[in-house]
Structure formats: C-alpha cells, structure tokens
Amino acid sequence: MAPSGPIQVRGEVLSVRRVGAYFHVTLLAQGVAERVRPGHFVALAVGGESSSMLLRRSFSIYRAQERGVYGGTVEIVLAAHGPGTSWLAGCRPHDPVDVVGPLGTPFALPKDPASCTLVGGGYGSAPLFSLADALRARGCRVDVVLGAGSEDRLFGVLDAKRISQSVTVTTDDGSLGHRGRVTDVLPAVFARADTDVVYACGPMAMLRALSEVAAAHGVAAQVAVEEAMACGIGVCMTCVLPVVGDDGVTRMVRSCTEGPVFRGESVRWADVGTVPPDCLGAPLPAGGH
Amino acid sequence: MAPSGPIQVRGEVLSVRRVGAYFHVTLLAQGVAERVRPGHFVALAVGGESSSMLLRRSFSIYRAQERGVYGGTVEIVLAAHGPGTSWLAGCRPHDPVDVVGPLGTPFALPKDPASCTLVGGGYGSAPLFSLADALRARGCRVDVVLGAGSEDRLFGVLDAKRISQSVTVTTDDGSLGHRGRVTDVLPAVFARADTDVVYACGPMAMLRALSEVAAAHGVAAQVAVEEAMACGIGVCMTCVLPVVGDDGVTRMVRSCTEGPVFRGESVRWADVGTVPPDCLGAPLPAGGH
Amino acid sequence: MVDLRTSLGSAVLPNPLATASGCAANGRELSRFFPLSELGAVVTKSVMLAPRSGRATPRMAETPSGMLNSIGLQGPGVDAFVEHDLPWLQAQGARTIVSIAGGSIDEYAVVADRVNGAPPGSVAAVEVNISCPNVEDRGLVFACDPMAAAAAVQAARRALDPAIPVLAKLSPDVTDIVTIARACVGAGADGLTMINTVLGMVIDTGTLRPALAGVTGGLSGPAIRPVAVRCIWQVHAALPDVPILGVGGVRTGLDALQLVLAGASAVSVGTVVFNDPSAPVRVLRELHDALEERGFERFVDAVGYAHRSFEQEYA
C-alpha cells in the first residue's frame, strides 16, 4: 500500500512558468508525490526565512510525479493575487519552499465505471486532470467543462481535450467558448453524457450553483471548496462551513480535513459564512441561557 | 558644489563577492555616489517586501563611483552576522535593495598636509580606502594599520599597500602579521610616521583603547563608532552615546547624525551604555524631585 | 546533554515544550507529524460543557508576523472530550494539560468536575482559560477582573483532585497583570499560563467592514512575543515561586529561551504550528542546543535567569 497522510518537507522550486493569467509552479518535494490522490492539496510556507507572513498558502495539486529527473515533484497552478502568491510567482529555480502535503480528503471515485463530468472554474481545473486519469483507469467516461472570466483565466483547455470525451468552455466575457457560466451549459452536457457524477472545483458561487443544477438533474456532485485556511492541517478551526452529516445533523466542519471535497448536497450553501441556528452547538437565541 | 545630504533610492544589487569572512556588495544607487565623503554610511532595507525586519542595516561606504558602466554605484563590505546581513549576503544580481544615504558626519580632513595613520578593525577598514585617497590628494602622508581576530577577517591588506607609506597588520591569533591588538603596534607607527592624526573605524573596544593611546601620544583621533541604530537618519534617538561638547558639557549625542565620526577624546568611553550623572538633563539622583 | 526535566506544580514533565490551547486541536492531527510523547505536554483546545459550533466565518485574518482569530471555542463538549480524546492521548504516551472554559462560574465547576472523572493518569494538569465572557455579568471577560478571575479558578480548583495542578491562563489585555495573577494564585491556582491572545481587529479594505465575522479577535504569533516576555517577567518578579507556562509568539528555540529566562518553567508553541507543523519538536531541539551552548546543565537553572543577572547588576 502506498504511504498515506501528510508530511512536511523542505522542497525546492524547479520552475515557474507563466500560463495565461496563472503561474505553473513545479516543486521538488521528496516523499509527497507517492501519497497524492486527486483532490489533495499542498500548503506552502511563503516569504522566506524572515517573512512577516506566518500562514501557509494552500494549492490544489495539479500533478504529482513520484520520480521525474529530479525525484518526486508536485505541480500547482497559481493566481498571483496577494503578497503570498506573488512571492511564490516570483520564486526562481532552486529557491527553497517548505511543503506540507498532501492534505485534505480527496475526490471519492466511483466503484464501477460511471459517466463523470468534470467542471473547473479558473485555476480550479488544476486538480481535474489527475482525477480524469484515475477515472479513465477505472473505465469511466469523462467529459470536461471549463469556465472562467476570460480566456486567459482558463487553464488546461488543450490538456482537457486529450483526456476527455468532450470539452465545453465558457467565459464570462465570451472571449472563448460559450459566453456565460458553466451552469448554463451543464444541463446539456449532463444530457449528452448521461452523467452519473459531477466533480467540480472553483469559486464558491460556482460550486453552489452547480450543486443545485446537479441535484435538479439527479446527478451526484463532488465539489472541492476553497475556504480561508490558517493551518491547512486541521488544528485551528478557521476553515469551517456548515455541512449536513449522514445523520441529518448540521455541523461546522473543517474544509481542510473533512474537505476540501464534499458531496454537493451536504453543504448548506446558503448558510456558508453563518452558523445556522439548527447547527450542532449553535449559540442559543438571545434571551436564552 | 556637489549635492549633499542623504537621499532615498530604490537600488539594485550588482554583485556579491565573498572576500575572506566578508561579502563585498556592489549596489547600483543613482544619485548617492556624488554626495559621498569618506566616513559616510548607507542604511539598507532588508528582507524584501514582506520582511518582518523593519529596521534598516547600516554599512560604511567602502567605495562610491559616480558612474561606472551601470551608473552610480556604492560598495560595502559586510559580515553576515544576523538575519539582516545574511539576507543581504544572499542577494543575487538585480535584486532590488532600498538605499538611504549618504548618512552621518564624515571624517574631518586636515587643512594642511599632515601625517595620517589609518586604523581599521575587521570590516572597519572599509571606509579607510577612500579616506586615504582624499588625504593623499591633499598631500598627506598615509600609514595604515589593520587588525582583526584572524587573517580571514582582515579586509583590504593588498589594497592598503598600494595607497600607503606602510601597512602594519595584527591578528588576535597571529595568523597574519603581529599577534595581538592594533594598539600594541600604534606607538611604533606613531613614532615612525610622526603621526599628526589617527583615523579609525572598528569595534568600540578598539576605538576606546586607540583613543587612549592617541591622547597619550598627543595625536588627534577621528573615530567612526558603531552603535545600534533604529533609523540611521537622526529621528529616533536610539543611537546615542555620551560626548563632551566644545563647551565642556556632556550630552547624549546621536551617532548617526553628529557621528559616526567623533573626535576620540570627546567620547566618554567609560560611560558608553550609561547616562553619566553630569550629562545634560541626566535624571536627578533618587530622592530628588 | 542538558537535563530538560521541568515541572508545573506537581506535574513533572520530561521536557518543557508543549502545544498551546487551540493551536493543536486535541492532538490527532499533529501526531501525523511527530509522536506526541516527544513533547513535555499537549495542551488541548479549551473545552466547555456542551458541544459548540463556534462563530461564523471569516474566523481569521493574517497580520504582520501574526494573525487574528475568532473561533468561538468550537468543540465537542467535555463529555465527548473525556470519552474520546483523553484516552487516545494517554494511549499515545502524551502528558495532557486539559484546557477548560466556561460562560459562568458554575460551568467552570461542572466542566472541571467532568474532567476530574477522567481515568486516573490521563490528566497531567488543568488549564483554566478565563478569557471568556461571563454571561451572568454583562459578558465581561473573567480574566479582566481579579474577583471574577479568582472565582473561576476557585470553582475549577475545588472540583478537581488536589493532585491535579491547576494553571490559570491570563489575558494580557489588562492594566495590571500582576494583580490578576495574585488573585488567581490566591484562589488556588498552582501555576499560571501566560499569555492568551491580545485583543485586536482587522478591517477588510475590500469590503470596508471588519475582516472577522466576530468583529474583534485575538492577536497571536511572533508579533506579540515581546508582550508575552514582559508579562512573564512582571509576574515572575512578583511571584517567583509560582510556575509559569509561557506562551506567545514562540517560533525558535531562542524565542523559547527568552520566555524561560523571563521566568517560564515550560513553553507552548501556538500559532507557529500553523506555519510549521513540526515546530514544537524543532523548538525543543533548538532550545536544548541553545541551553547547551550557554553552559546550562539543567533546564530549570535557566528559568528566570534574566532576573538573576539583572538583580546582581543593579541591586
């Protein structure tokens, strides 16, 4: 059996390549790759030794290779958005980067061959390629839908063509593919592919809308959420969202450990950012004791 | 007249070269070089944009060139000692470094040709080479004494030979030159060179001992001190030491602005690190009001 | 080899390194990075009587060399904790310092009583987190008033077997921490943990609103280390015989050494675990080496050492 659970290693940047609006970063991280399953993420320390940024940044794993020329590597796709991601984007080959991973609960794979639709929003497509490989290895049909604000924020359109039955692209501004949202095209894809399961990664608003469409079409949904995380390893309780358990009880659940992948219908999307009053241990209404 | 006073510029590292135990760093810093006089220093921001190190690090200016191939450059010699200096030593060509300088009060030059002995302890020799040039341009005789713990901590022995009548070297461990301290050899040099003024830069203990030897031999002393500095520009009052003014009154004086160069006999060496009770504005003895 | 043994009241620990409450959950997640038995102690997340959902998100914001958090003491409740977590920790060979919290004096008493019912040997000490709002007194924080602080500590102390040391965890957000420390010791605390987070706030310049759903939050991390050192220094100077578990901004062995020299008999690593999950064992190693380089043969000789050299010089 492959080793499992996260490890912490002093990794090294092998390359940083611009891809559209993103950066494709390859890291040497001995021992991590053999533990990775699709949907896992890594948490990277940022800013170097004298950094004022204490918290790690989390990234979906795009690709993990047990041994390339250099040993085990992990690849991520990042949007340079704030100071931590900008620092990573500015790294040069051989710069050290501390890596913790793989983290989180990966995508659940169907036991039997099934028709799977994979939906990525922006850099959210990153984890879908290794997922597609795993699904195809199980004899699943794979269709891909990629959406983004504009063409430069799509990642992996060509790659996706290689690994899937069909690729559908949407952009908010119409710069590539259908002008609009992924949820506009999903019903047609579901119908065409006779989808059993939809797998998705992307912004929360997309996951919410997608979960609703999936439920309406009787399609199971596996969604990888993105909540602000202080630790990434399950010890701080910052990354919670309200999730309904198999027992019907809503709990504030850690997205770094129980997630980032959840069943779409288990997340109480409308209540994300709140503690629903019927949540286990919710504060009593004012006036109560 | 040359422009004077400090400026702040976004500089750039041109090169970092190991020299014995030190690093010789050349910085592109437009507009600084033309303002530099021997004994000035620069204050460099360290750690990059997300640095947790807020305070600048100060370095004597080893060499300043108004235009090299790249424009105005400033060179320093640094010992990688803590996190800030280690960060600088690890810089690579083209890395940006914010430079403030030139700062401080430079060495006072004799009006008439005089016999000058220049004494450097460790990297404290750095500012002496441009000083020697300025003195020789005024027809002064220059003798050099360099001391350090060990040979690798001497800086510029060969350079010194080119610019001086004589070079005397001391090391604590005897790995080069006389085994011992610079003050062991100073009386002989003073006698041989008939020294009028001694110029010195190095550790406080050396400057103190040297000031005593100079006073005993009737030699004027100009010493560049090194006190911990938070701002380097004269606004914070952290870098003070007790100095006797021309009026005979002791004041806590800023070494970044009134210094780093002081007359050796004006510094109350034994009282550095204290506020002497006869200092202007010293706290009243307990029980007073 | 430095002898690293230390003690917090009657709790004897093989070494002075511990986790910090709320920064290590109840140990399971960190045990994937190092064996919990290697630490002097594991301090668990503050537990209350009933299960709690905690606050709404966002619960955190990064700040320069620190972070702000407002978790709201999410947890399973003391019964589930005693049933599931304590035995598991004991099986790992960890020494567990159980952090308890309450919204009323009564809740402190009841939670302590439930902890007291845990299997013998599974509780090395109890830490009383008094940085909680008192629902019976207009939400005033226990730790901010000597009487309220003492009452909470006393309630816990009385409910617990005298063999289990009680540590009162103090808040730095007070005008005079020594007064609070004295009140807690007077109420039966065998030791003190210092410091809890510093009350802070971040405003999100995108939404133009407070960054945390809870509006204010607790500032932690290296940014507050000088505050922790100062509090430990002040209290150790006033109460030199009261053992202190130091916490606040420890990132390296030298940081831990600062807290120890100020007067801490043991040191917790909190927020820095988020940066470096193996920090507690790394800091322990670094602290060991730093003590050895400085010629200390026993860890306990370094506790409060900065006071000694200070008194010698100035007395």
Add this chain to the structure above:
Amino acid sequence: MVDLRTSLGSAVLPNPLATASGCAANGRELSRFFPLSELGAVVTKSVMLAPRSGRATPRMAETPSGMLNSIGLQGPGVDAFVEHDLPWLQAQGARTIVSIAGGSIDEYAVVADRVNGAPPGSVAAVEVNISCPNVEDRGLVFACDPMAAAAAVQAARRALDPAIPVLAKLSPDVTDIVTIARACVGAGADGLTMINTVLGMVIDTGTLRPALAGVTGGLSGPAIRPVAVRCIWQVHAALPDVPILGVGGVRTGLDALQLVLAGASAVSVGTVVFNDPSAPVRVLRELHDALEERGFERFVDAVGYAHRSFEQEYA
C-alpha cells in the same frame, strides 16, 4: 481627485497624514526627504519642561514586524523647543501638533503654558502624552488611570488658548480604553490620539539579560496595528463625535485606510519612517488612490465607515 481635507477639533488640515511623536524628531531630518508642508501635520517629539538626557543604551531591539524602544523622552526642554523648533517648523509651512509630557500634573500645566506662549499660528494642536510615570504617585502611568489621565489633560487644557485643540494620547495597556477616553474627553480633550506603544520586553539571548537598558520598552510597528485598529474602533463606537488621530503600525495606504474606516480622522506614520523615510508622503499618496478606487469623493466620508456598513448589516 479625492478631497483630502480633514480636521482634528478646530485644527483644519489639508490632508490626514501626519508623523508620530518621537518618530520624526522635530522635523528637520525628515525635511531632507520631503517638504514638511506636504503633510497634514507634523507631530513633534514629546517635550518636557527641562532638557532631558533620556535613558541609557541599548534603547532599542528589533522584534518581528516591529521594534521595542525605551528612549526616556530625551529632549531639549520646552523653552528651547518653543524658541528654536516651532519657528523653524512654521517657516517650513508645516502644521505642528506639539506633543507635551510631564512627570506631574504641574509639569503638564507649565509645559502647556510655555507652548501657549509660542508665536500665534505656530501651534496647530497640542497632543498630551499621558504615557508617563507620575513621580508624585509611585510612578504610576497617568494613562492607566482615568482620574490621573483626566487631571493631566485638564492641566494642559486650562493652560492653553481655547482656540488650540488638545488631543489626549492614550495607551493601549489598559483593561478598558473607552473609560480612559471618556475621562479625557470629560477633562476637556478635543480629540484623542491612539495608540501609544504596547508595553513589551526582549531578552538578549547572548547576554541572558534584558535587551534594553530600561528593561521594558514600548512595542511599535506593523505588529501592533491590529491593536490600534481595535482601540480606535472601540472608542469611535462609544464616542463617535470625538475626532481621533490614529497611529500604530501604519506601513501602507491600505493600513492607513483601516484606521480611518475604524474611526480615525487623521493618521500618523511612526516606526515605519525608520524603514522608509519618505513613508508619510508615500502613504498619503497610496491612501488617496485607495479612496479614489473605492469611490470616496471626500476623505471625511471614509472616517468610521466600517461602523456604518456594520450597523446596517447587523442592526
């Protein structure tokens, strides 16, 4: 172009950016980096009655995203200040906020009186630094007690022309800053400056002794920014009509904006000047642009704005 004008009581300023007391000396050194007239105000180093040598060195220690200082109010005394510094500042076109300090209520009164004797128009406002030990009351810091704080503010207020606004500068090292703020306003303060440094300490792990000669010192810089935002937020919520000069850890325009959104009518840049001597003008530029991007036409509309959106949502 955003209209940047603001006011602190009757002091009208062309823009909200100021230096912080003790982080800009009396202006001369910074004027080599930018014209002082470009700032809303220059806040001078706290001045006392007589010349003062300040404390022994070391006076500073670097800390994560901050520093500790213990200068001991070194300065020339108020007479030399009024004679040499104020006219020079006026000649530069600077608006000067004079920070005064005292070791007794009487000293506050006398220093304020001497400042009151300065040439008309040379003093835009007086900031009363009450983070000083009261030699007449066992060295207790004025800012830590509402009565003492009020007495110091009142002494200064009475000595000064009513046309000169008085700002009381508060310490965050108190259990309840709103109580102190109310006391100062009750004593005649026209506005409040928040915050002074946070009491901290660093131990030198080389010498095994306190790093500062003064043992404890004041923590400043970005590390404490969340504490400043919190204090401003709390006081502005309680006293929405009292203008606040915000200070604490401002490094960028967005940092300044946080303080403004929390309730500050003007913002001082302190420690960050040591990192970047031109920070005050840079932060002003960045703040202007940040306001513009967010659609504010007037700076004053952003003051306390985070309370507004907060009340709307939750009320």
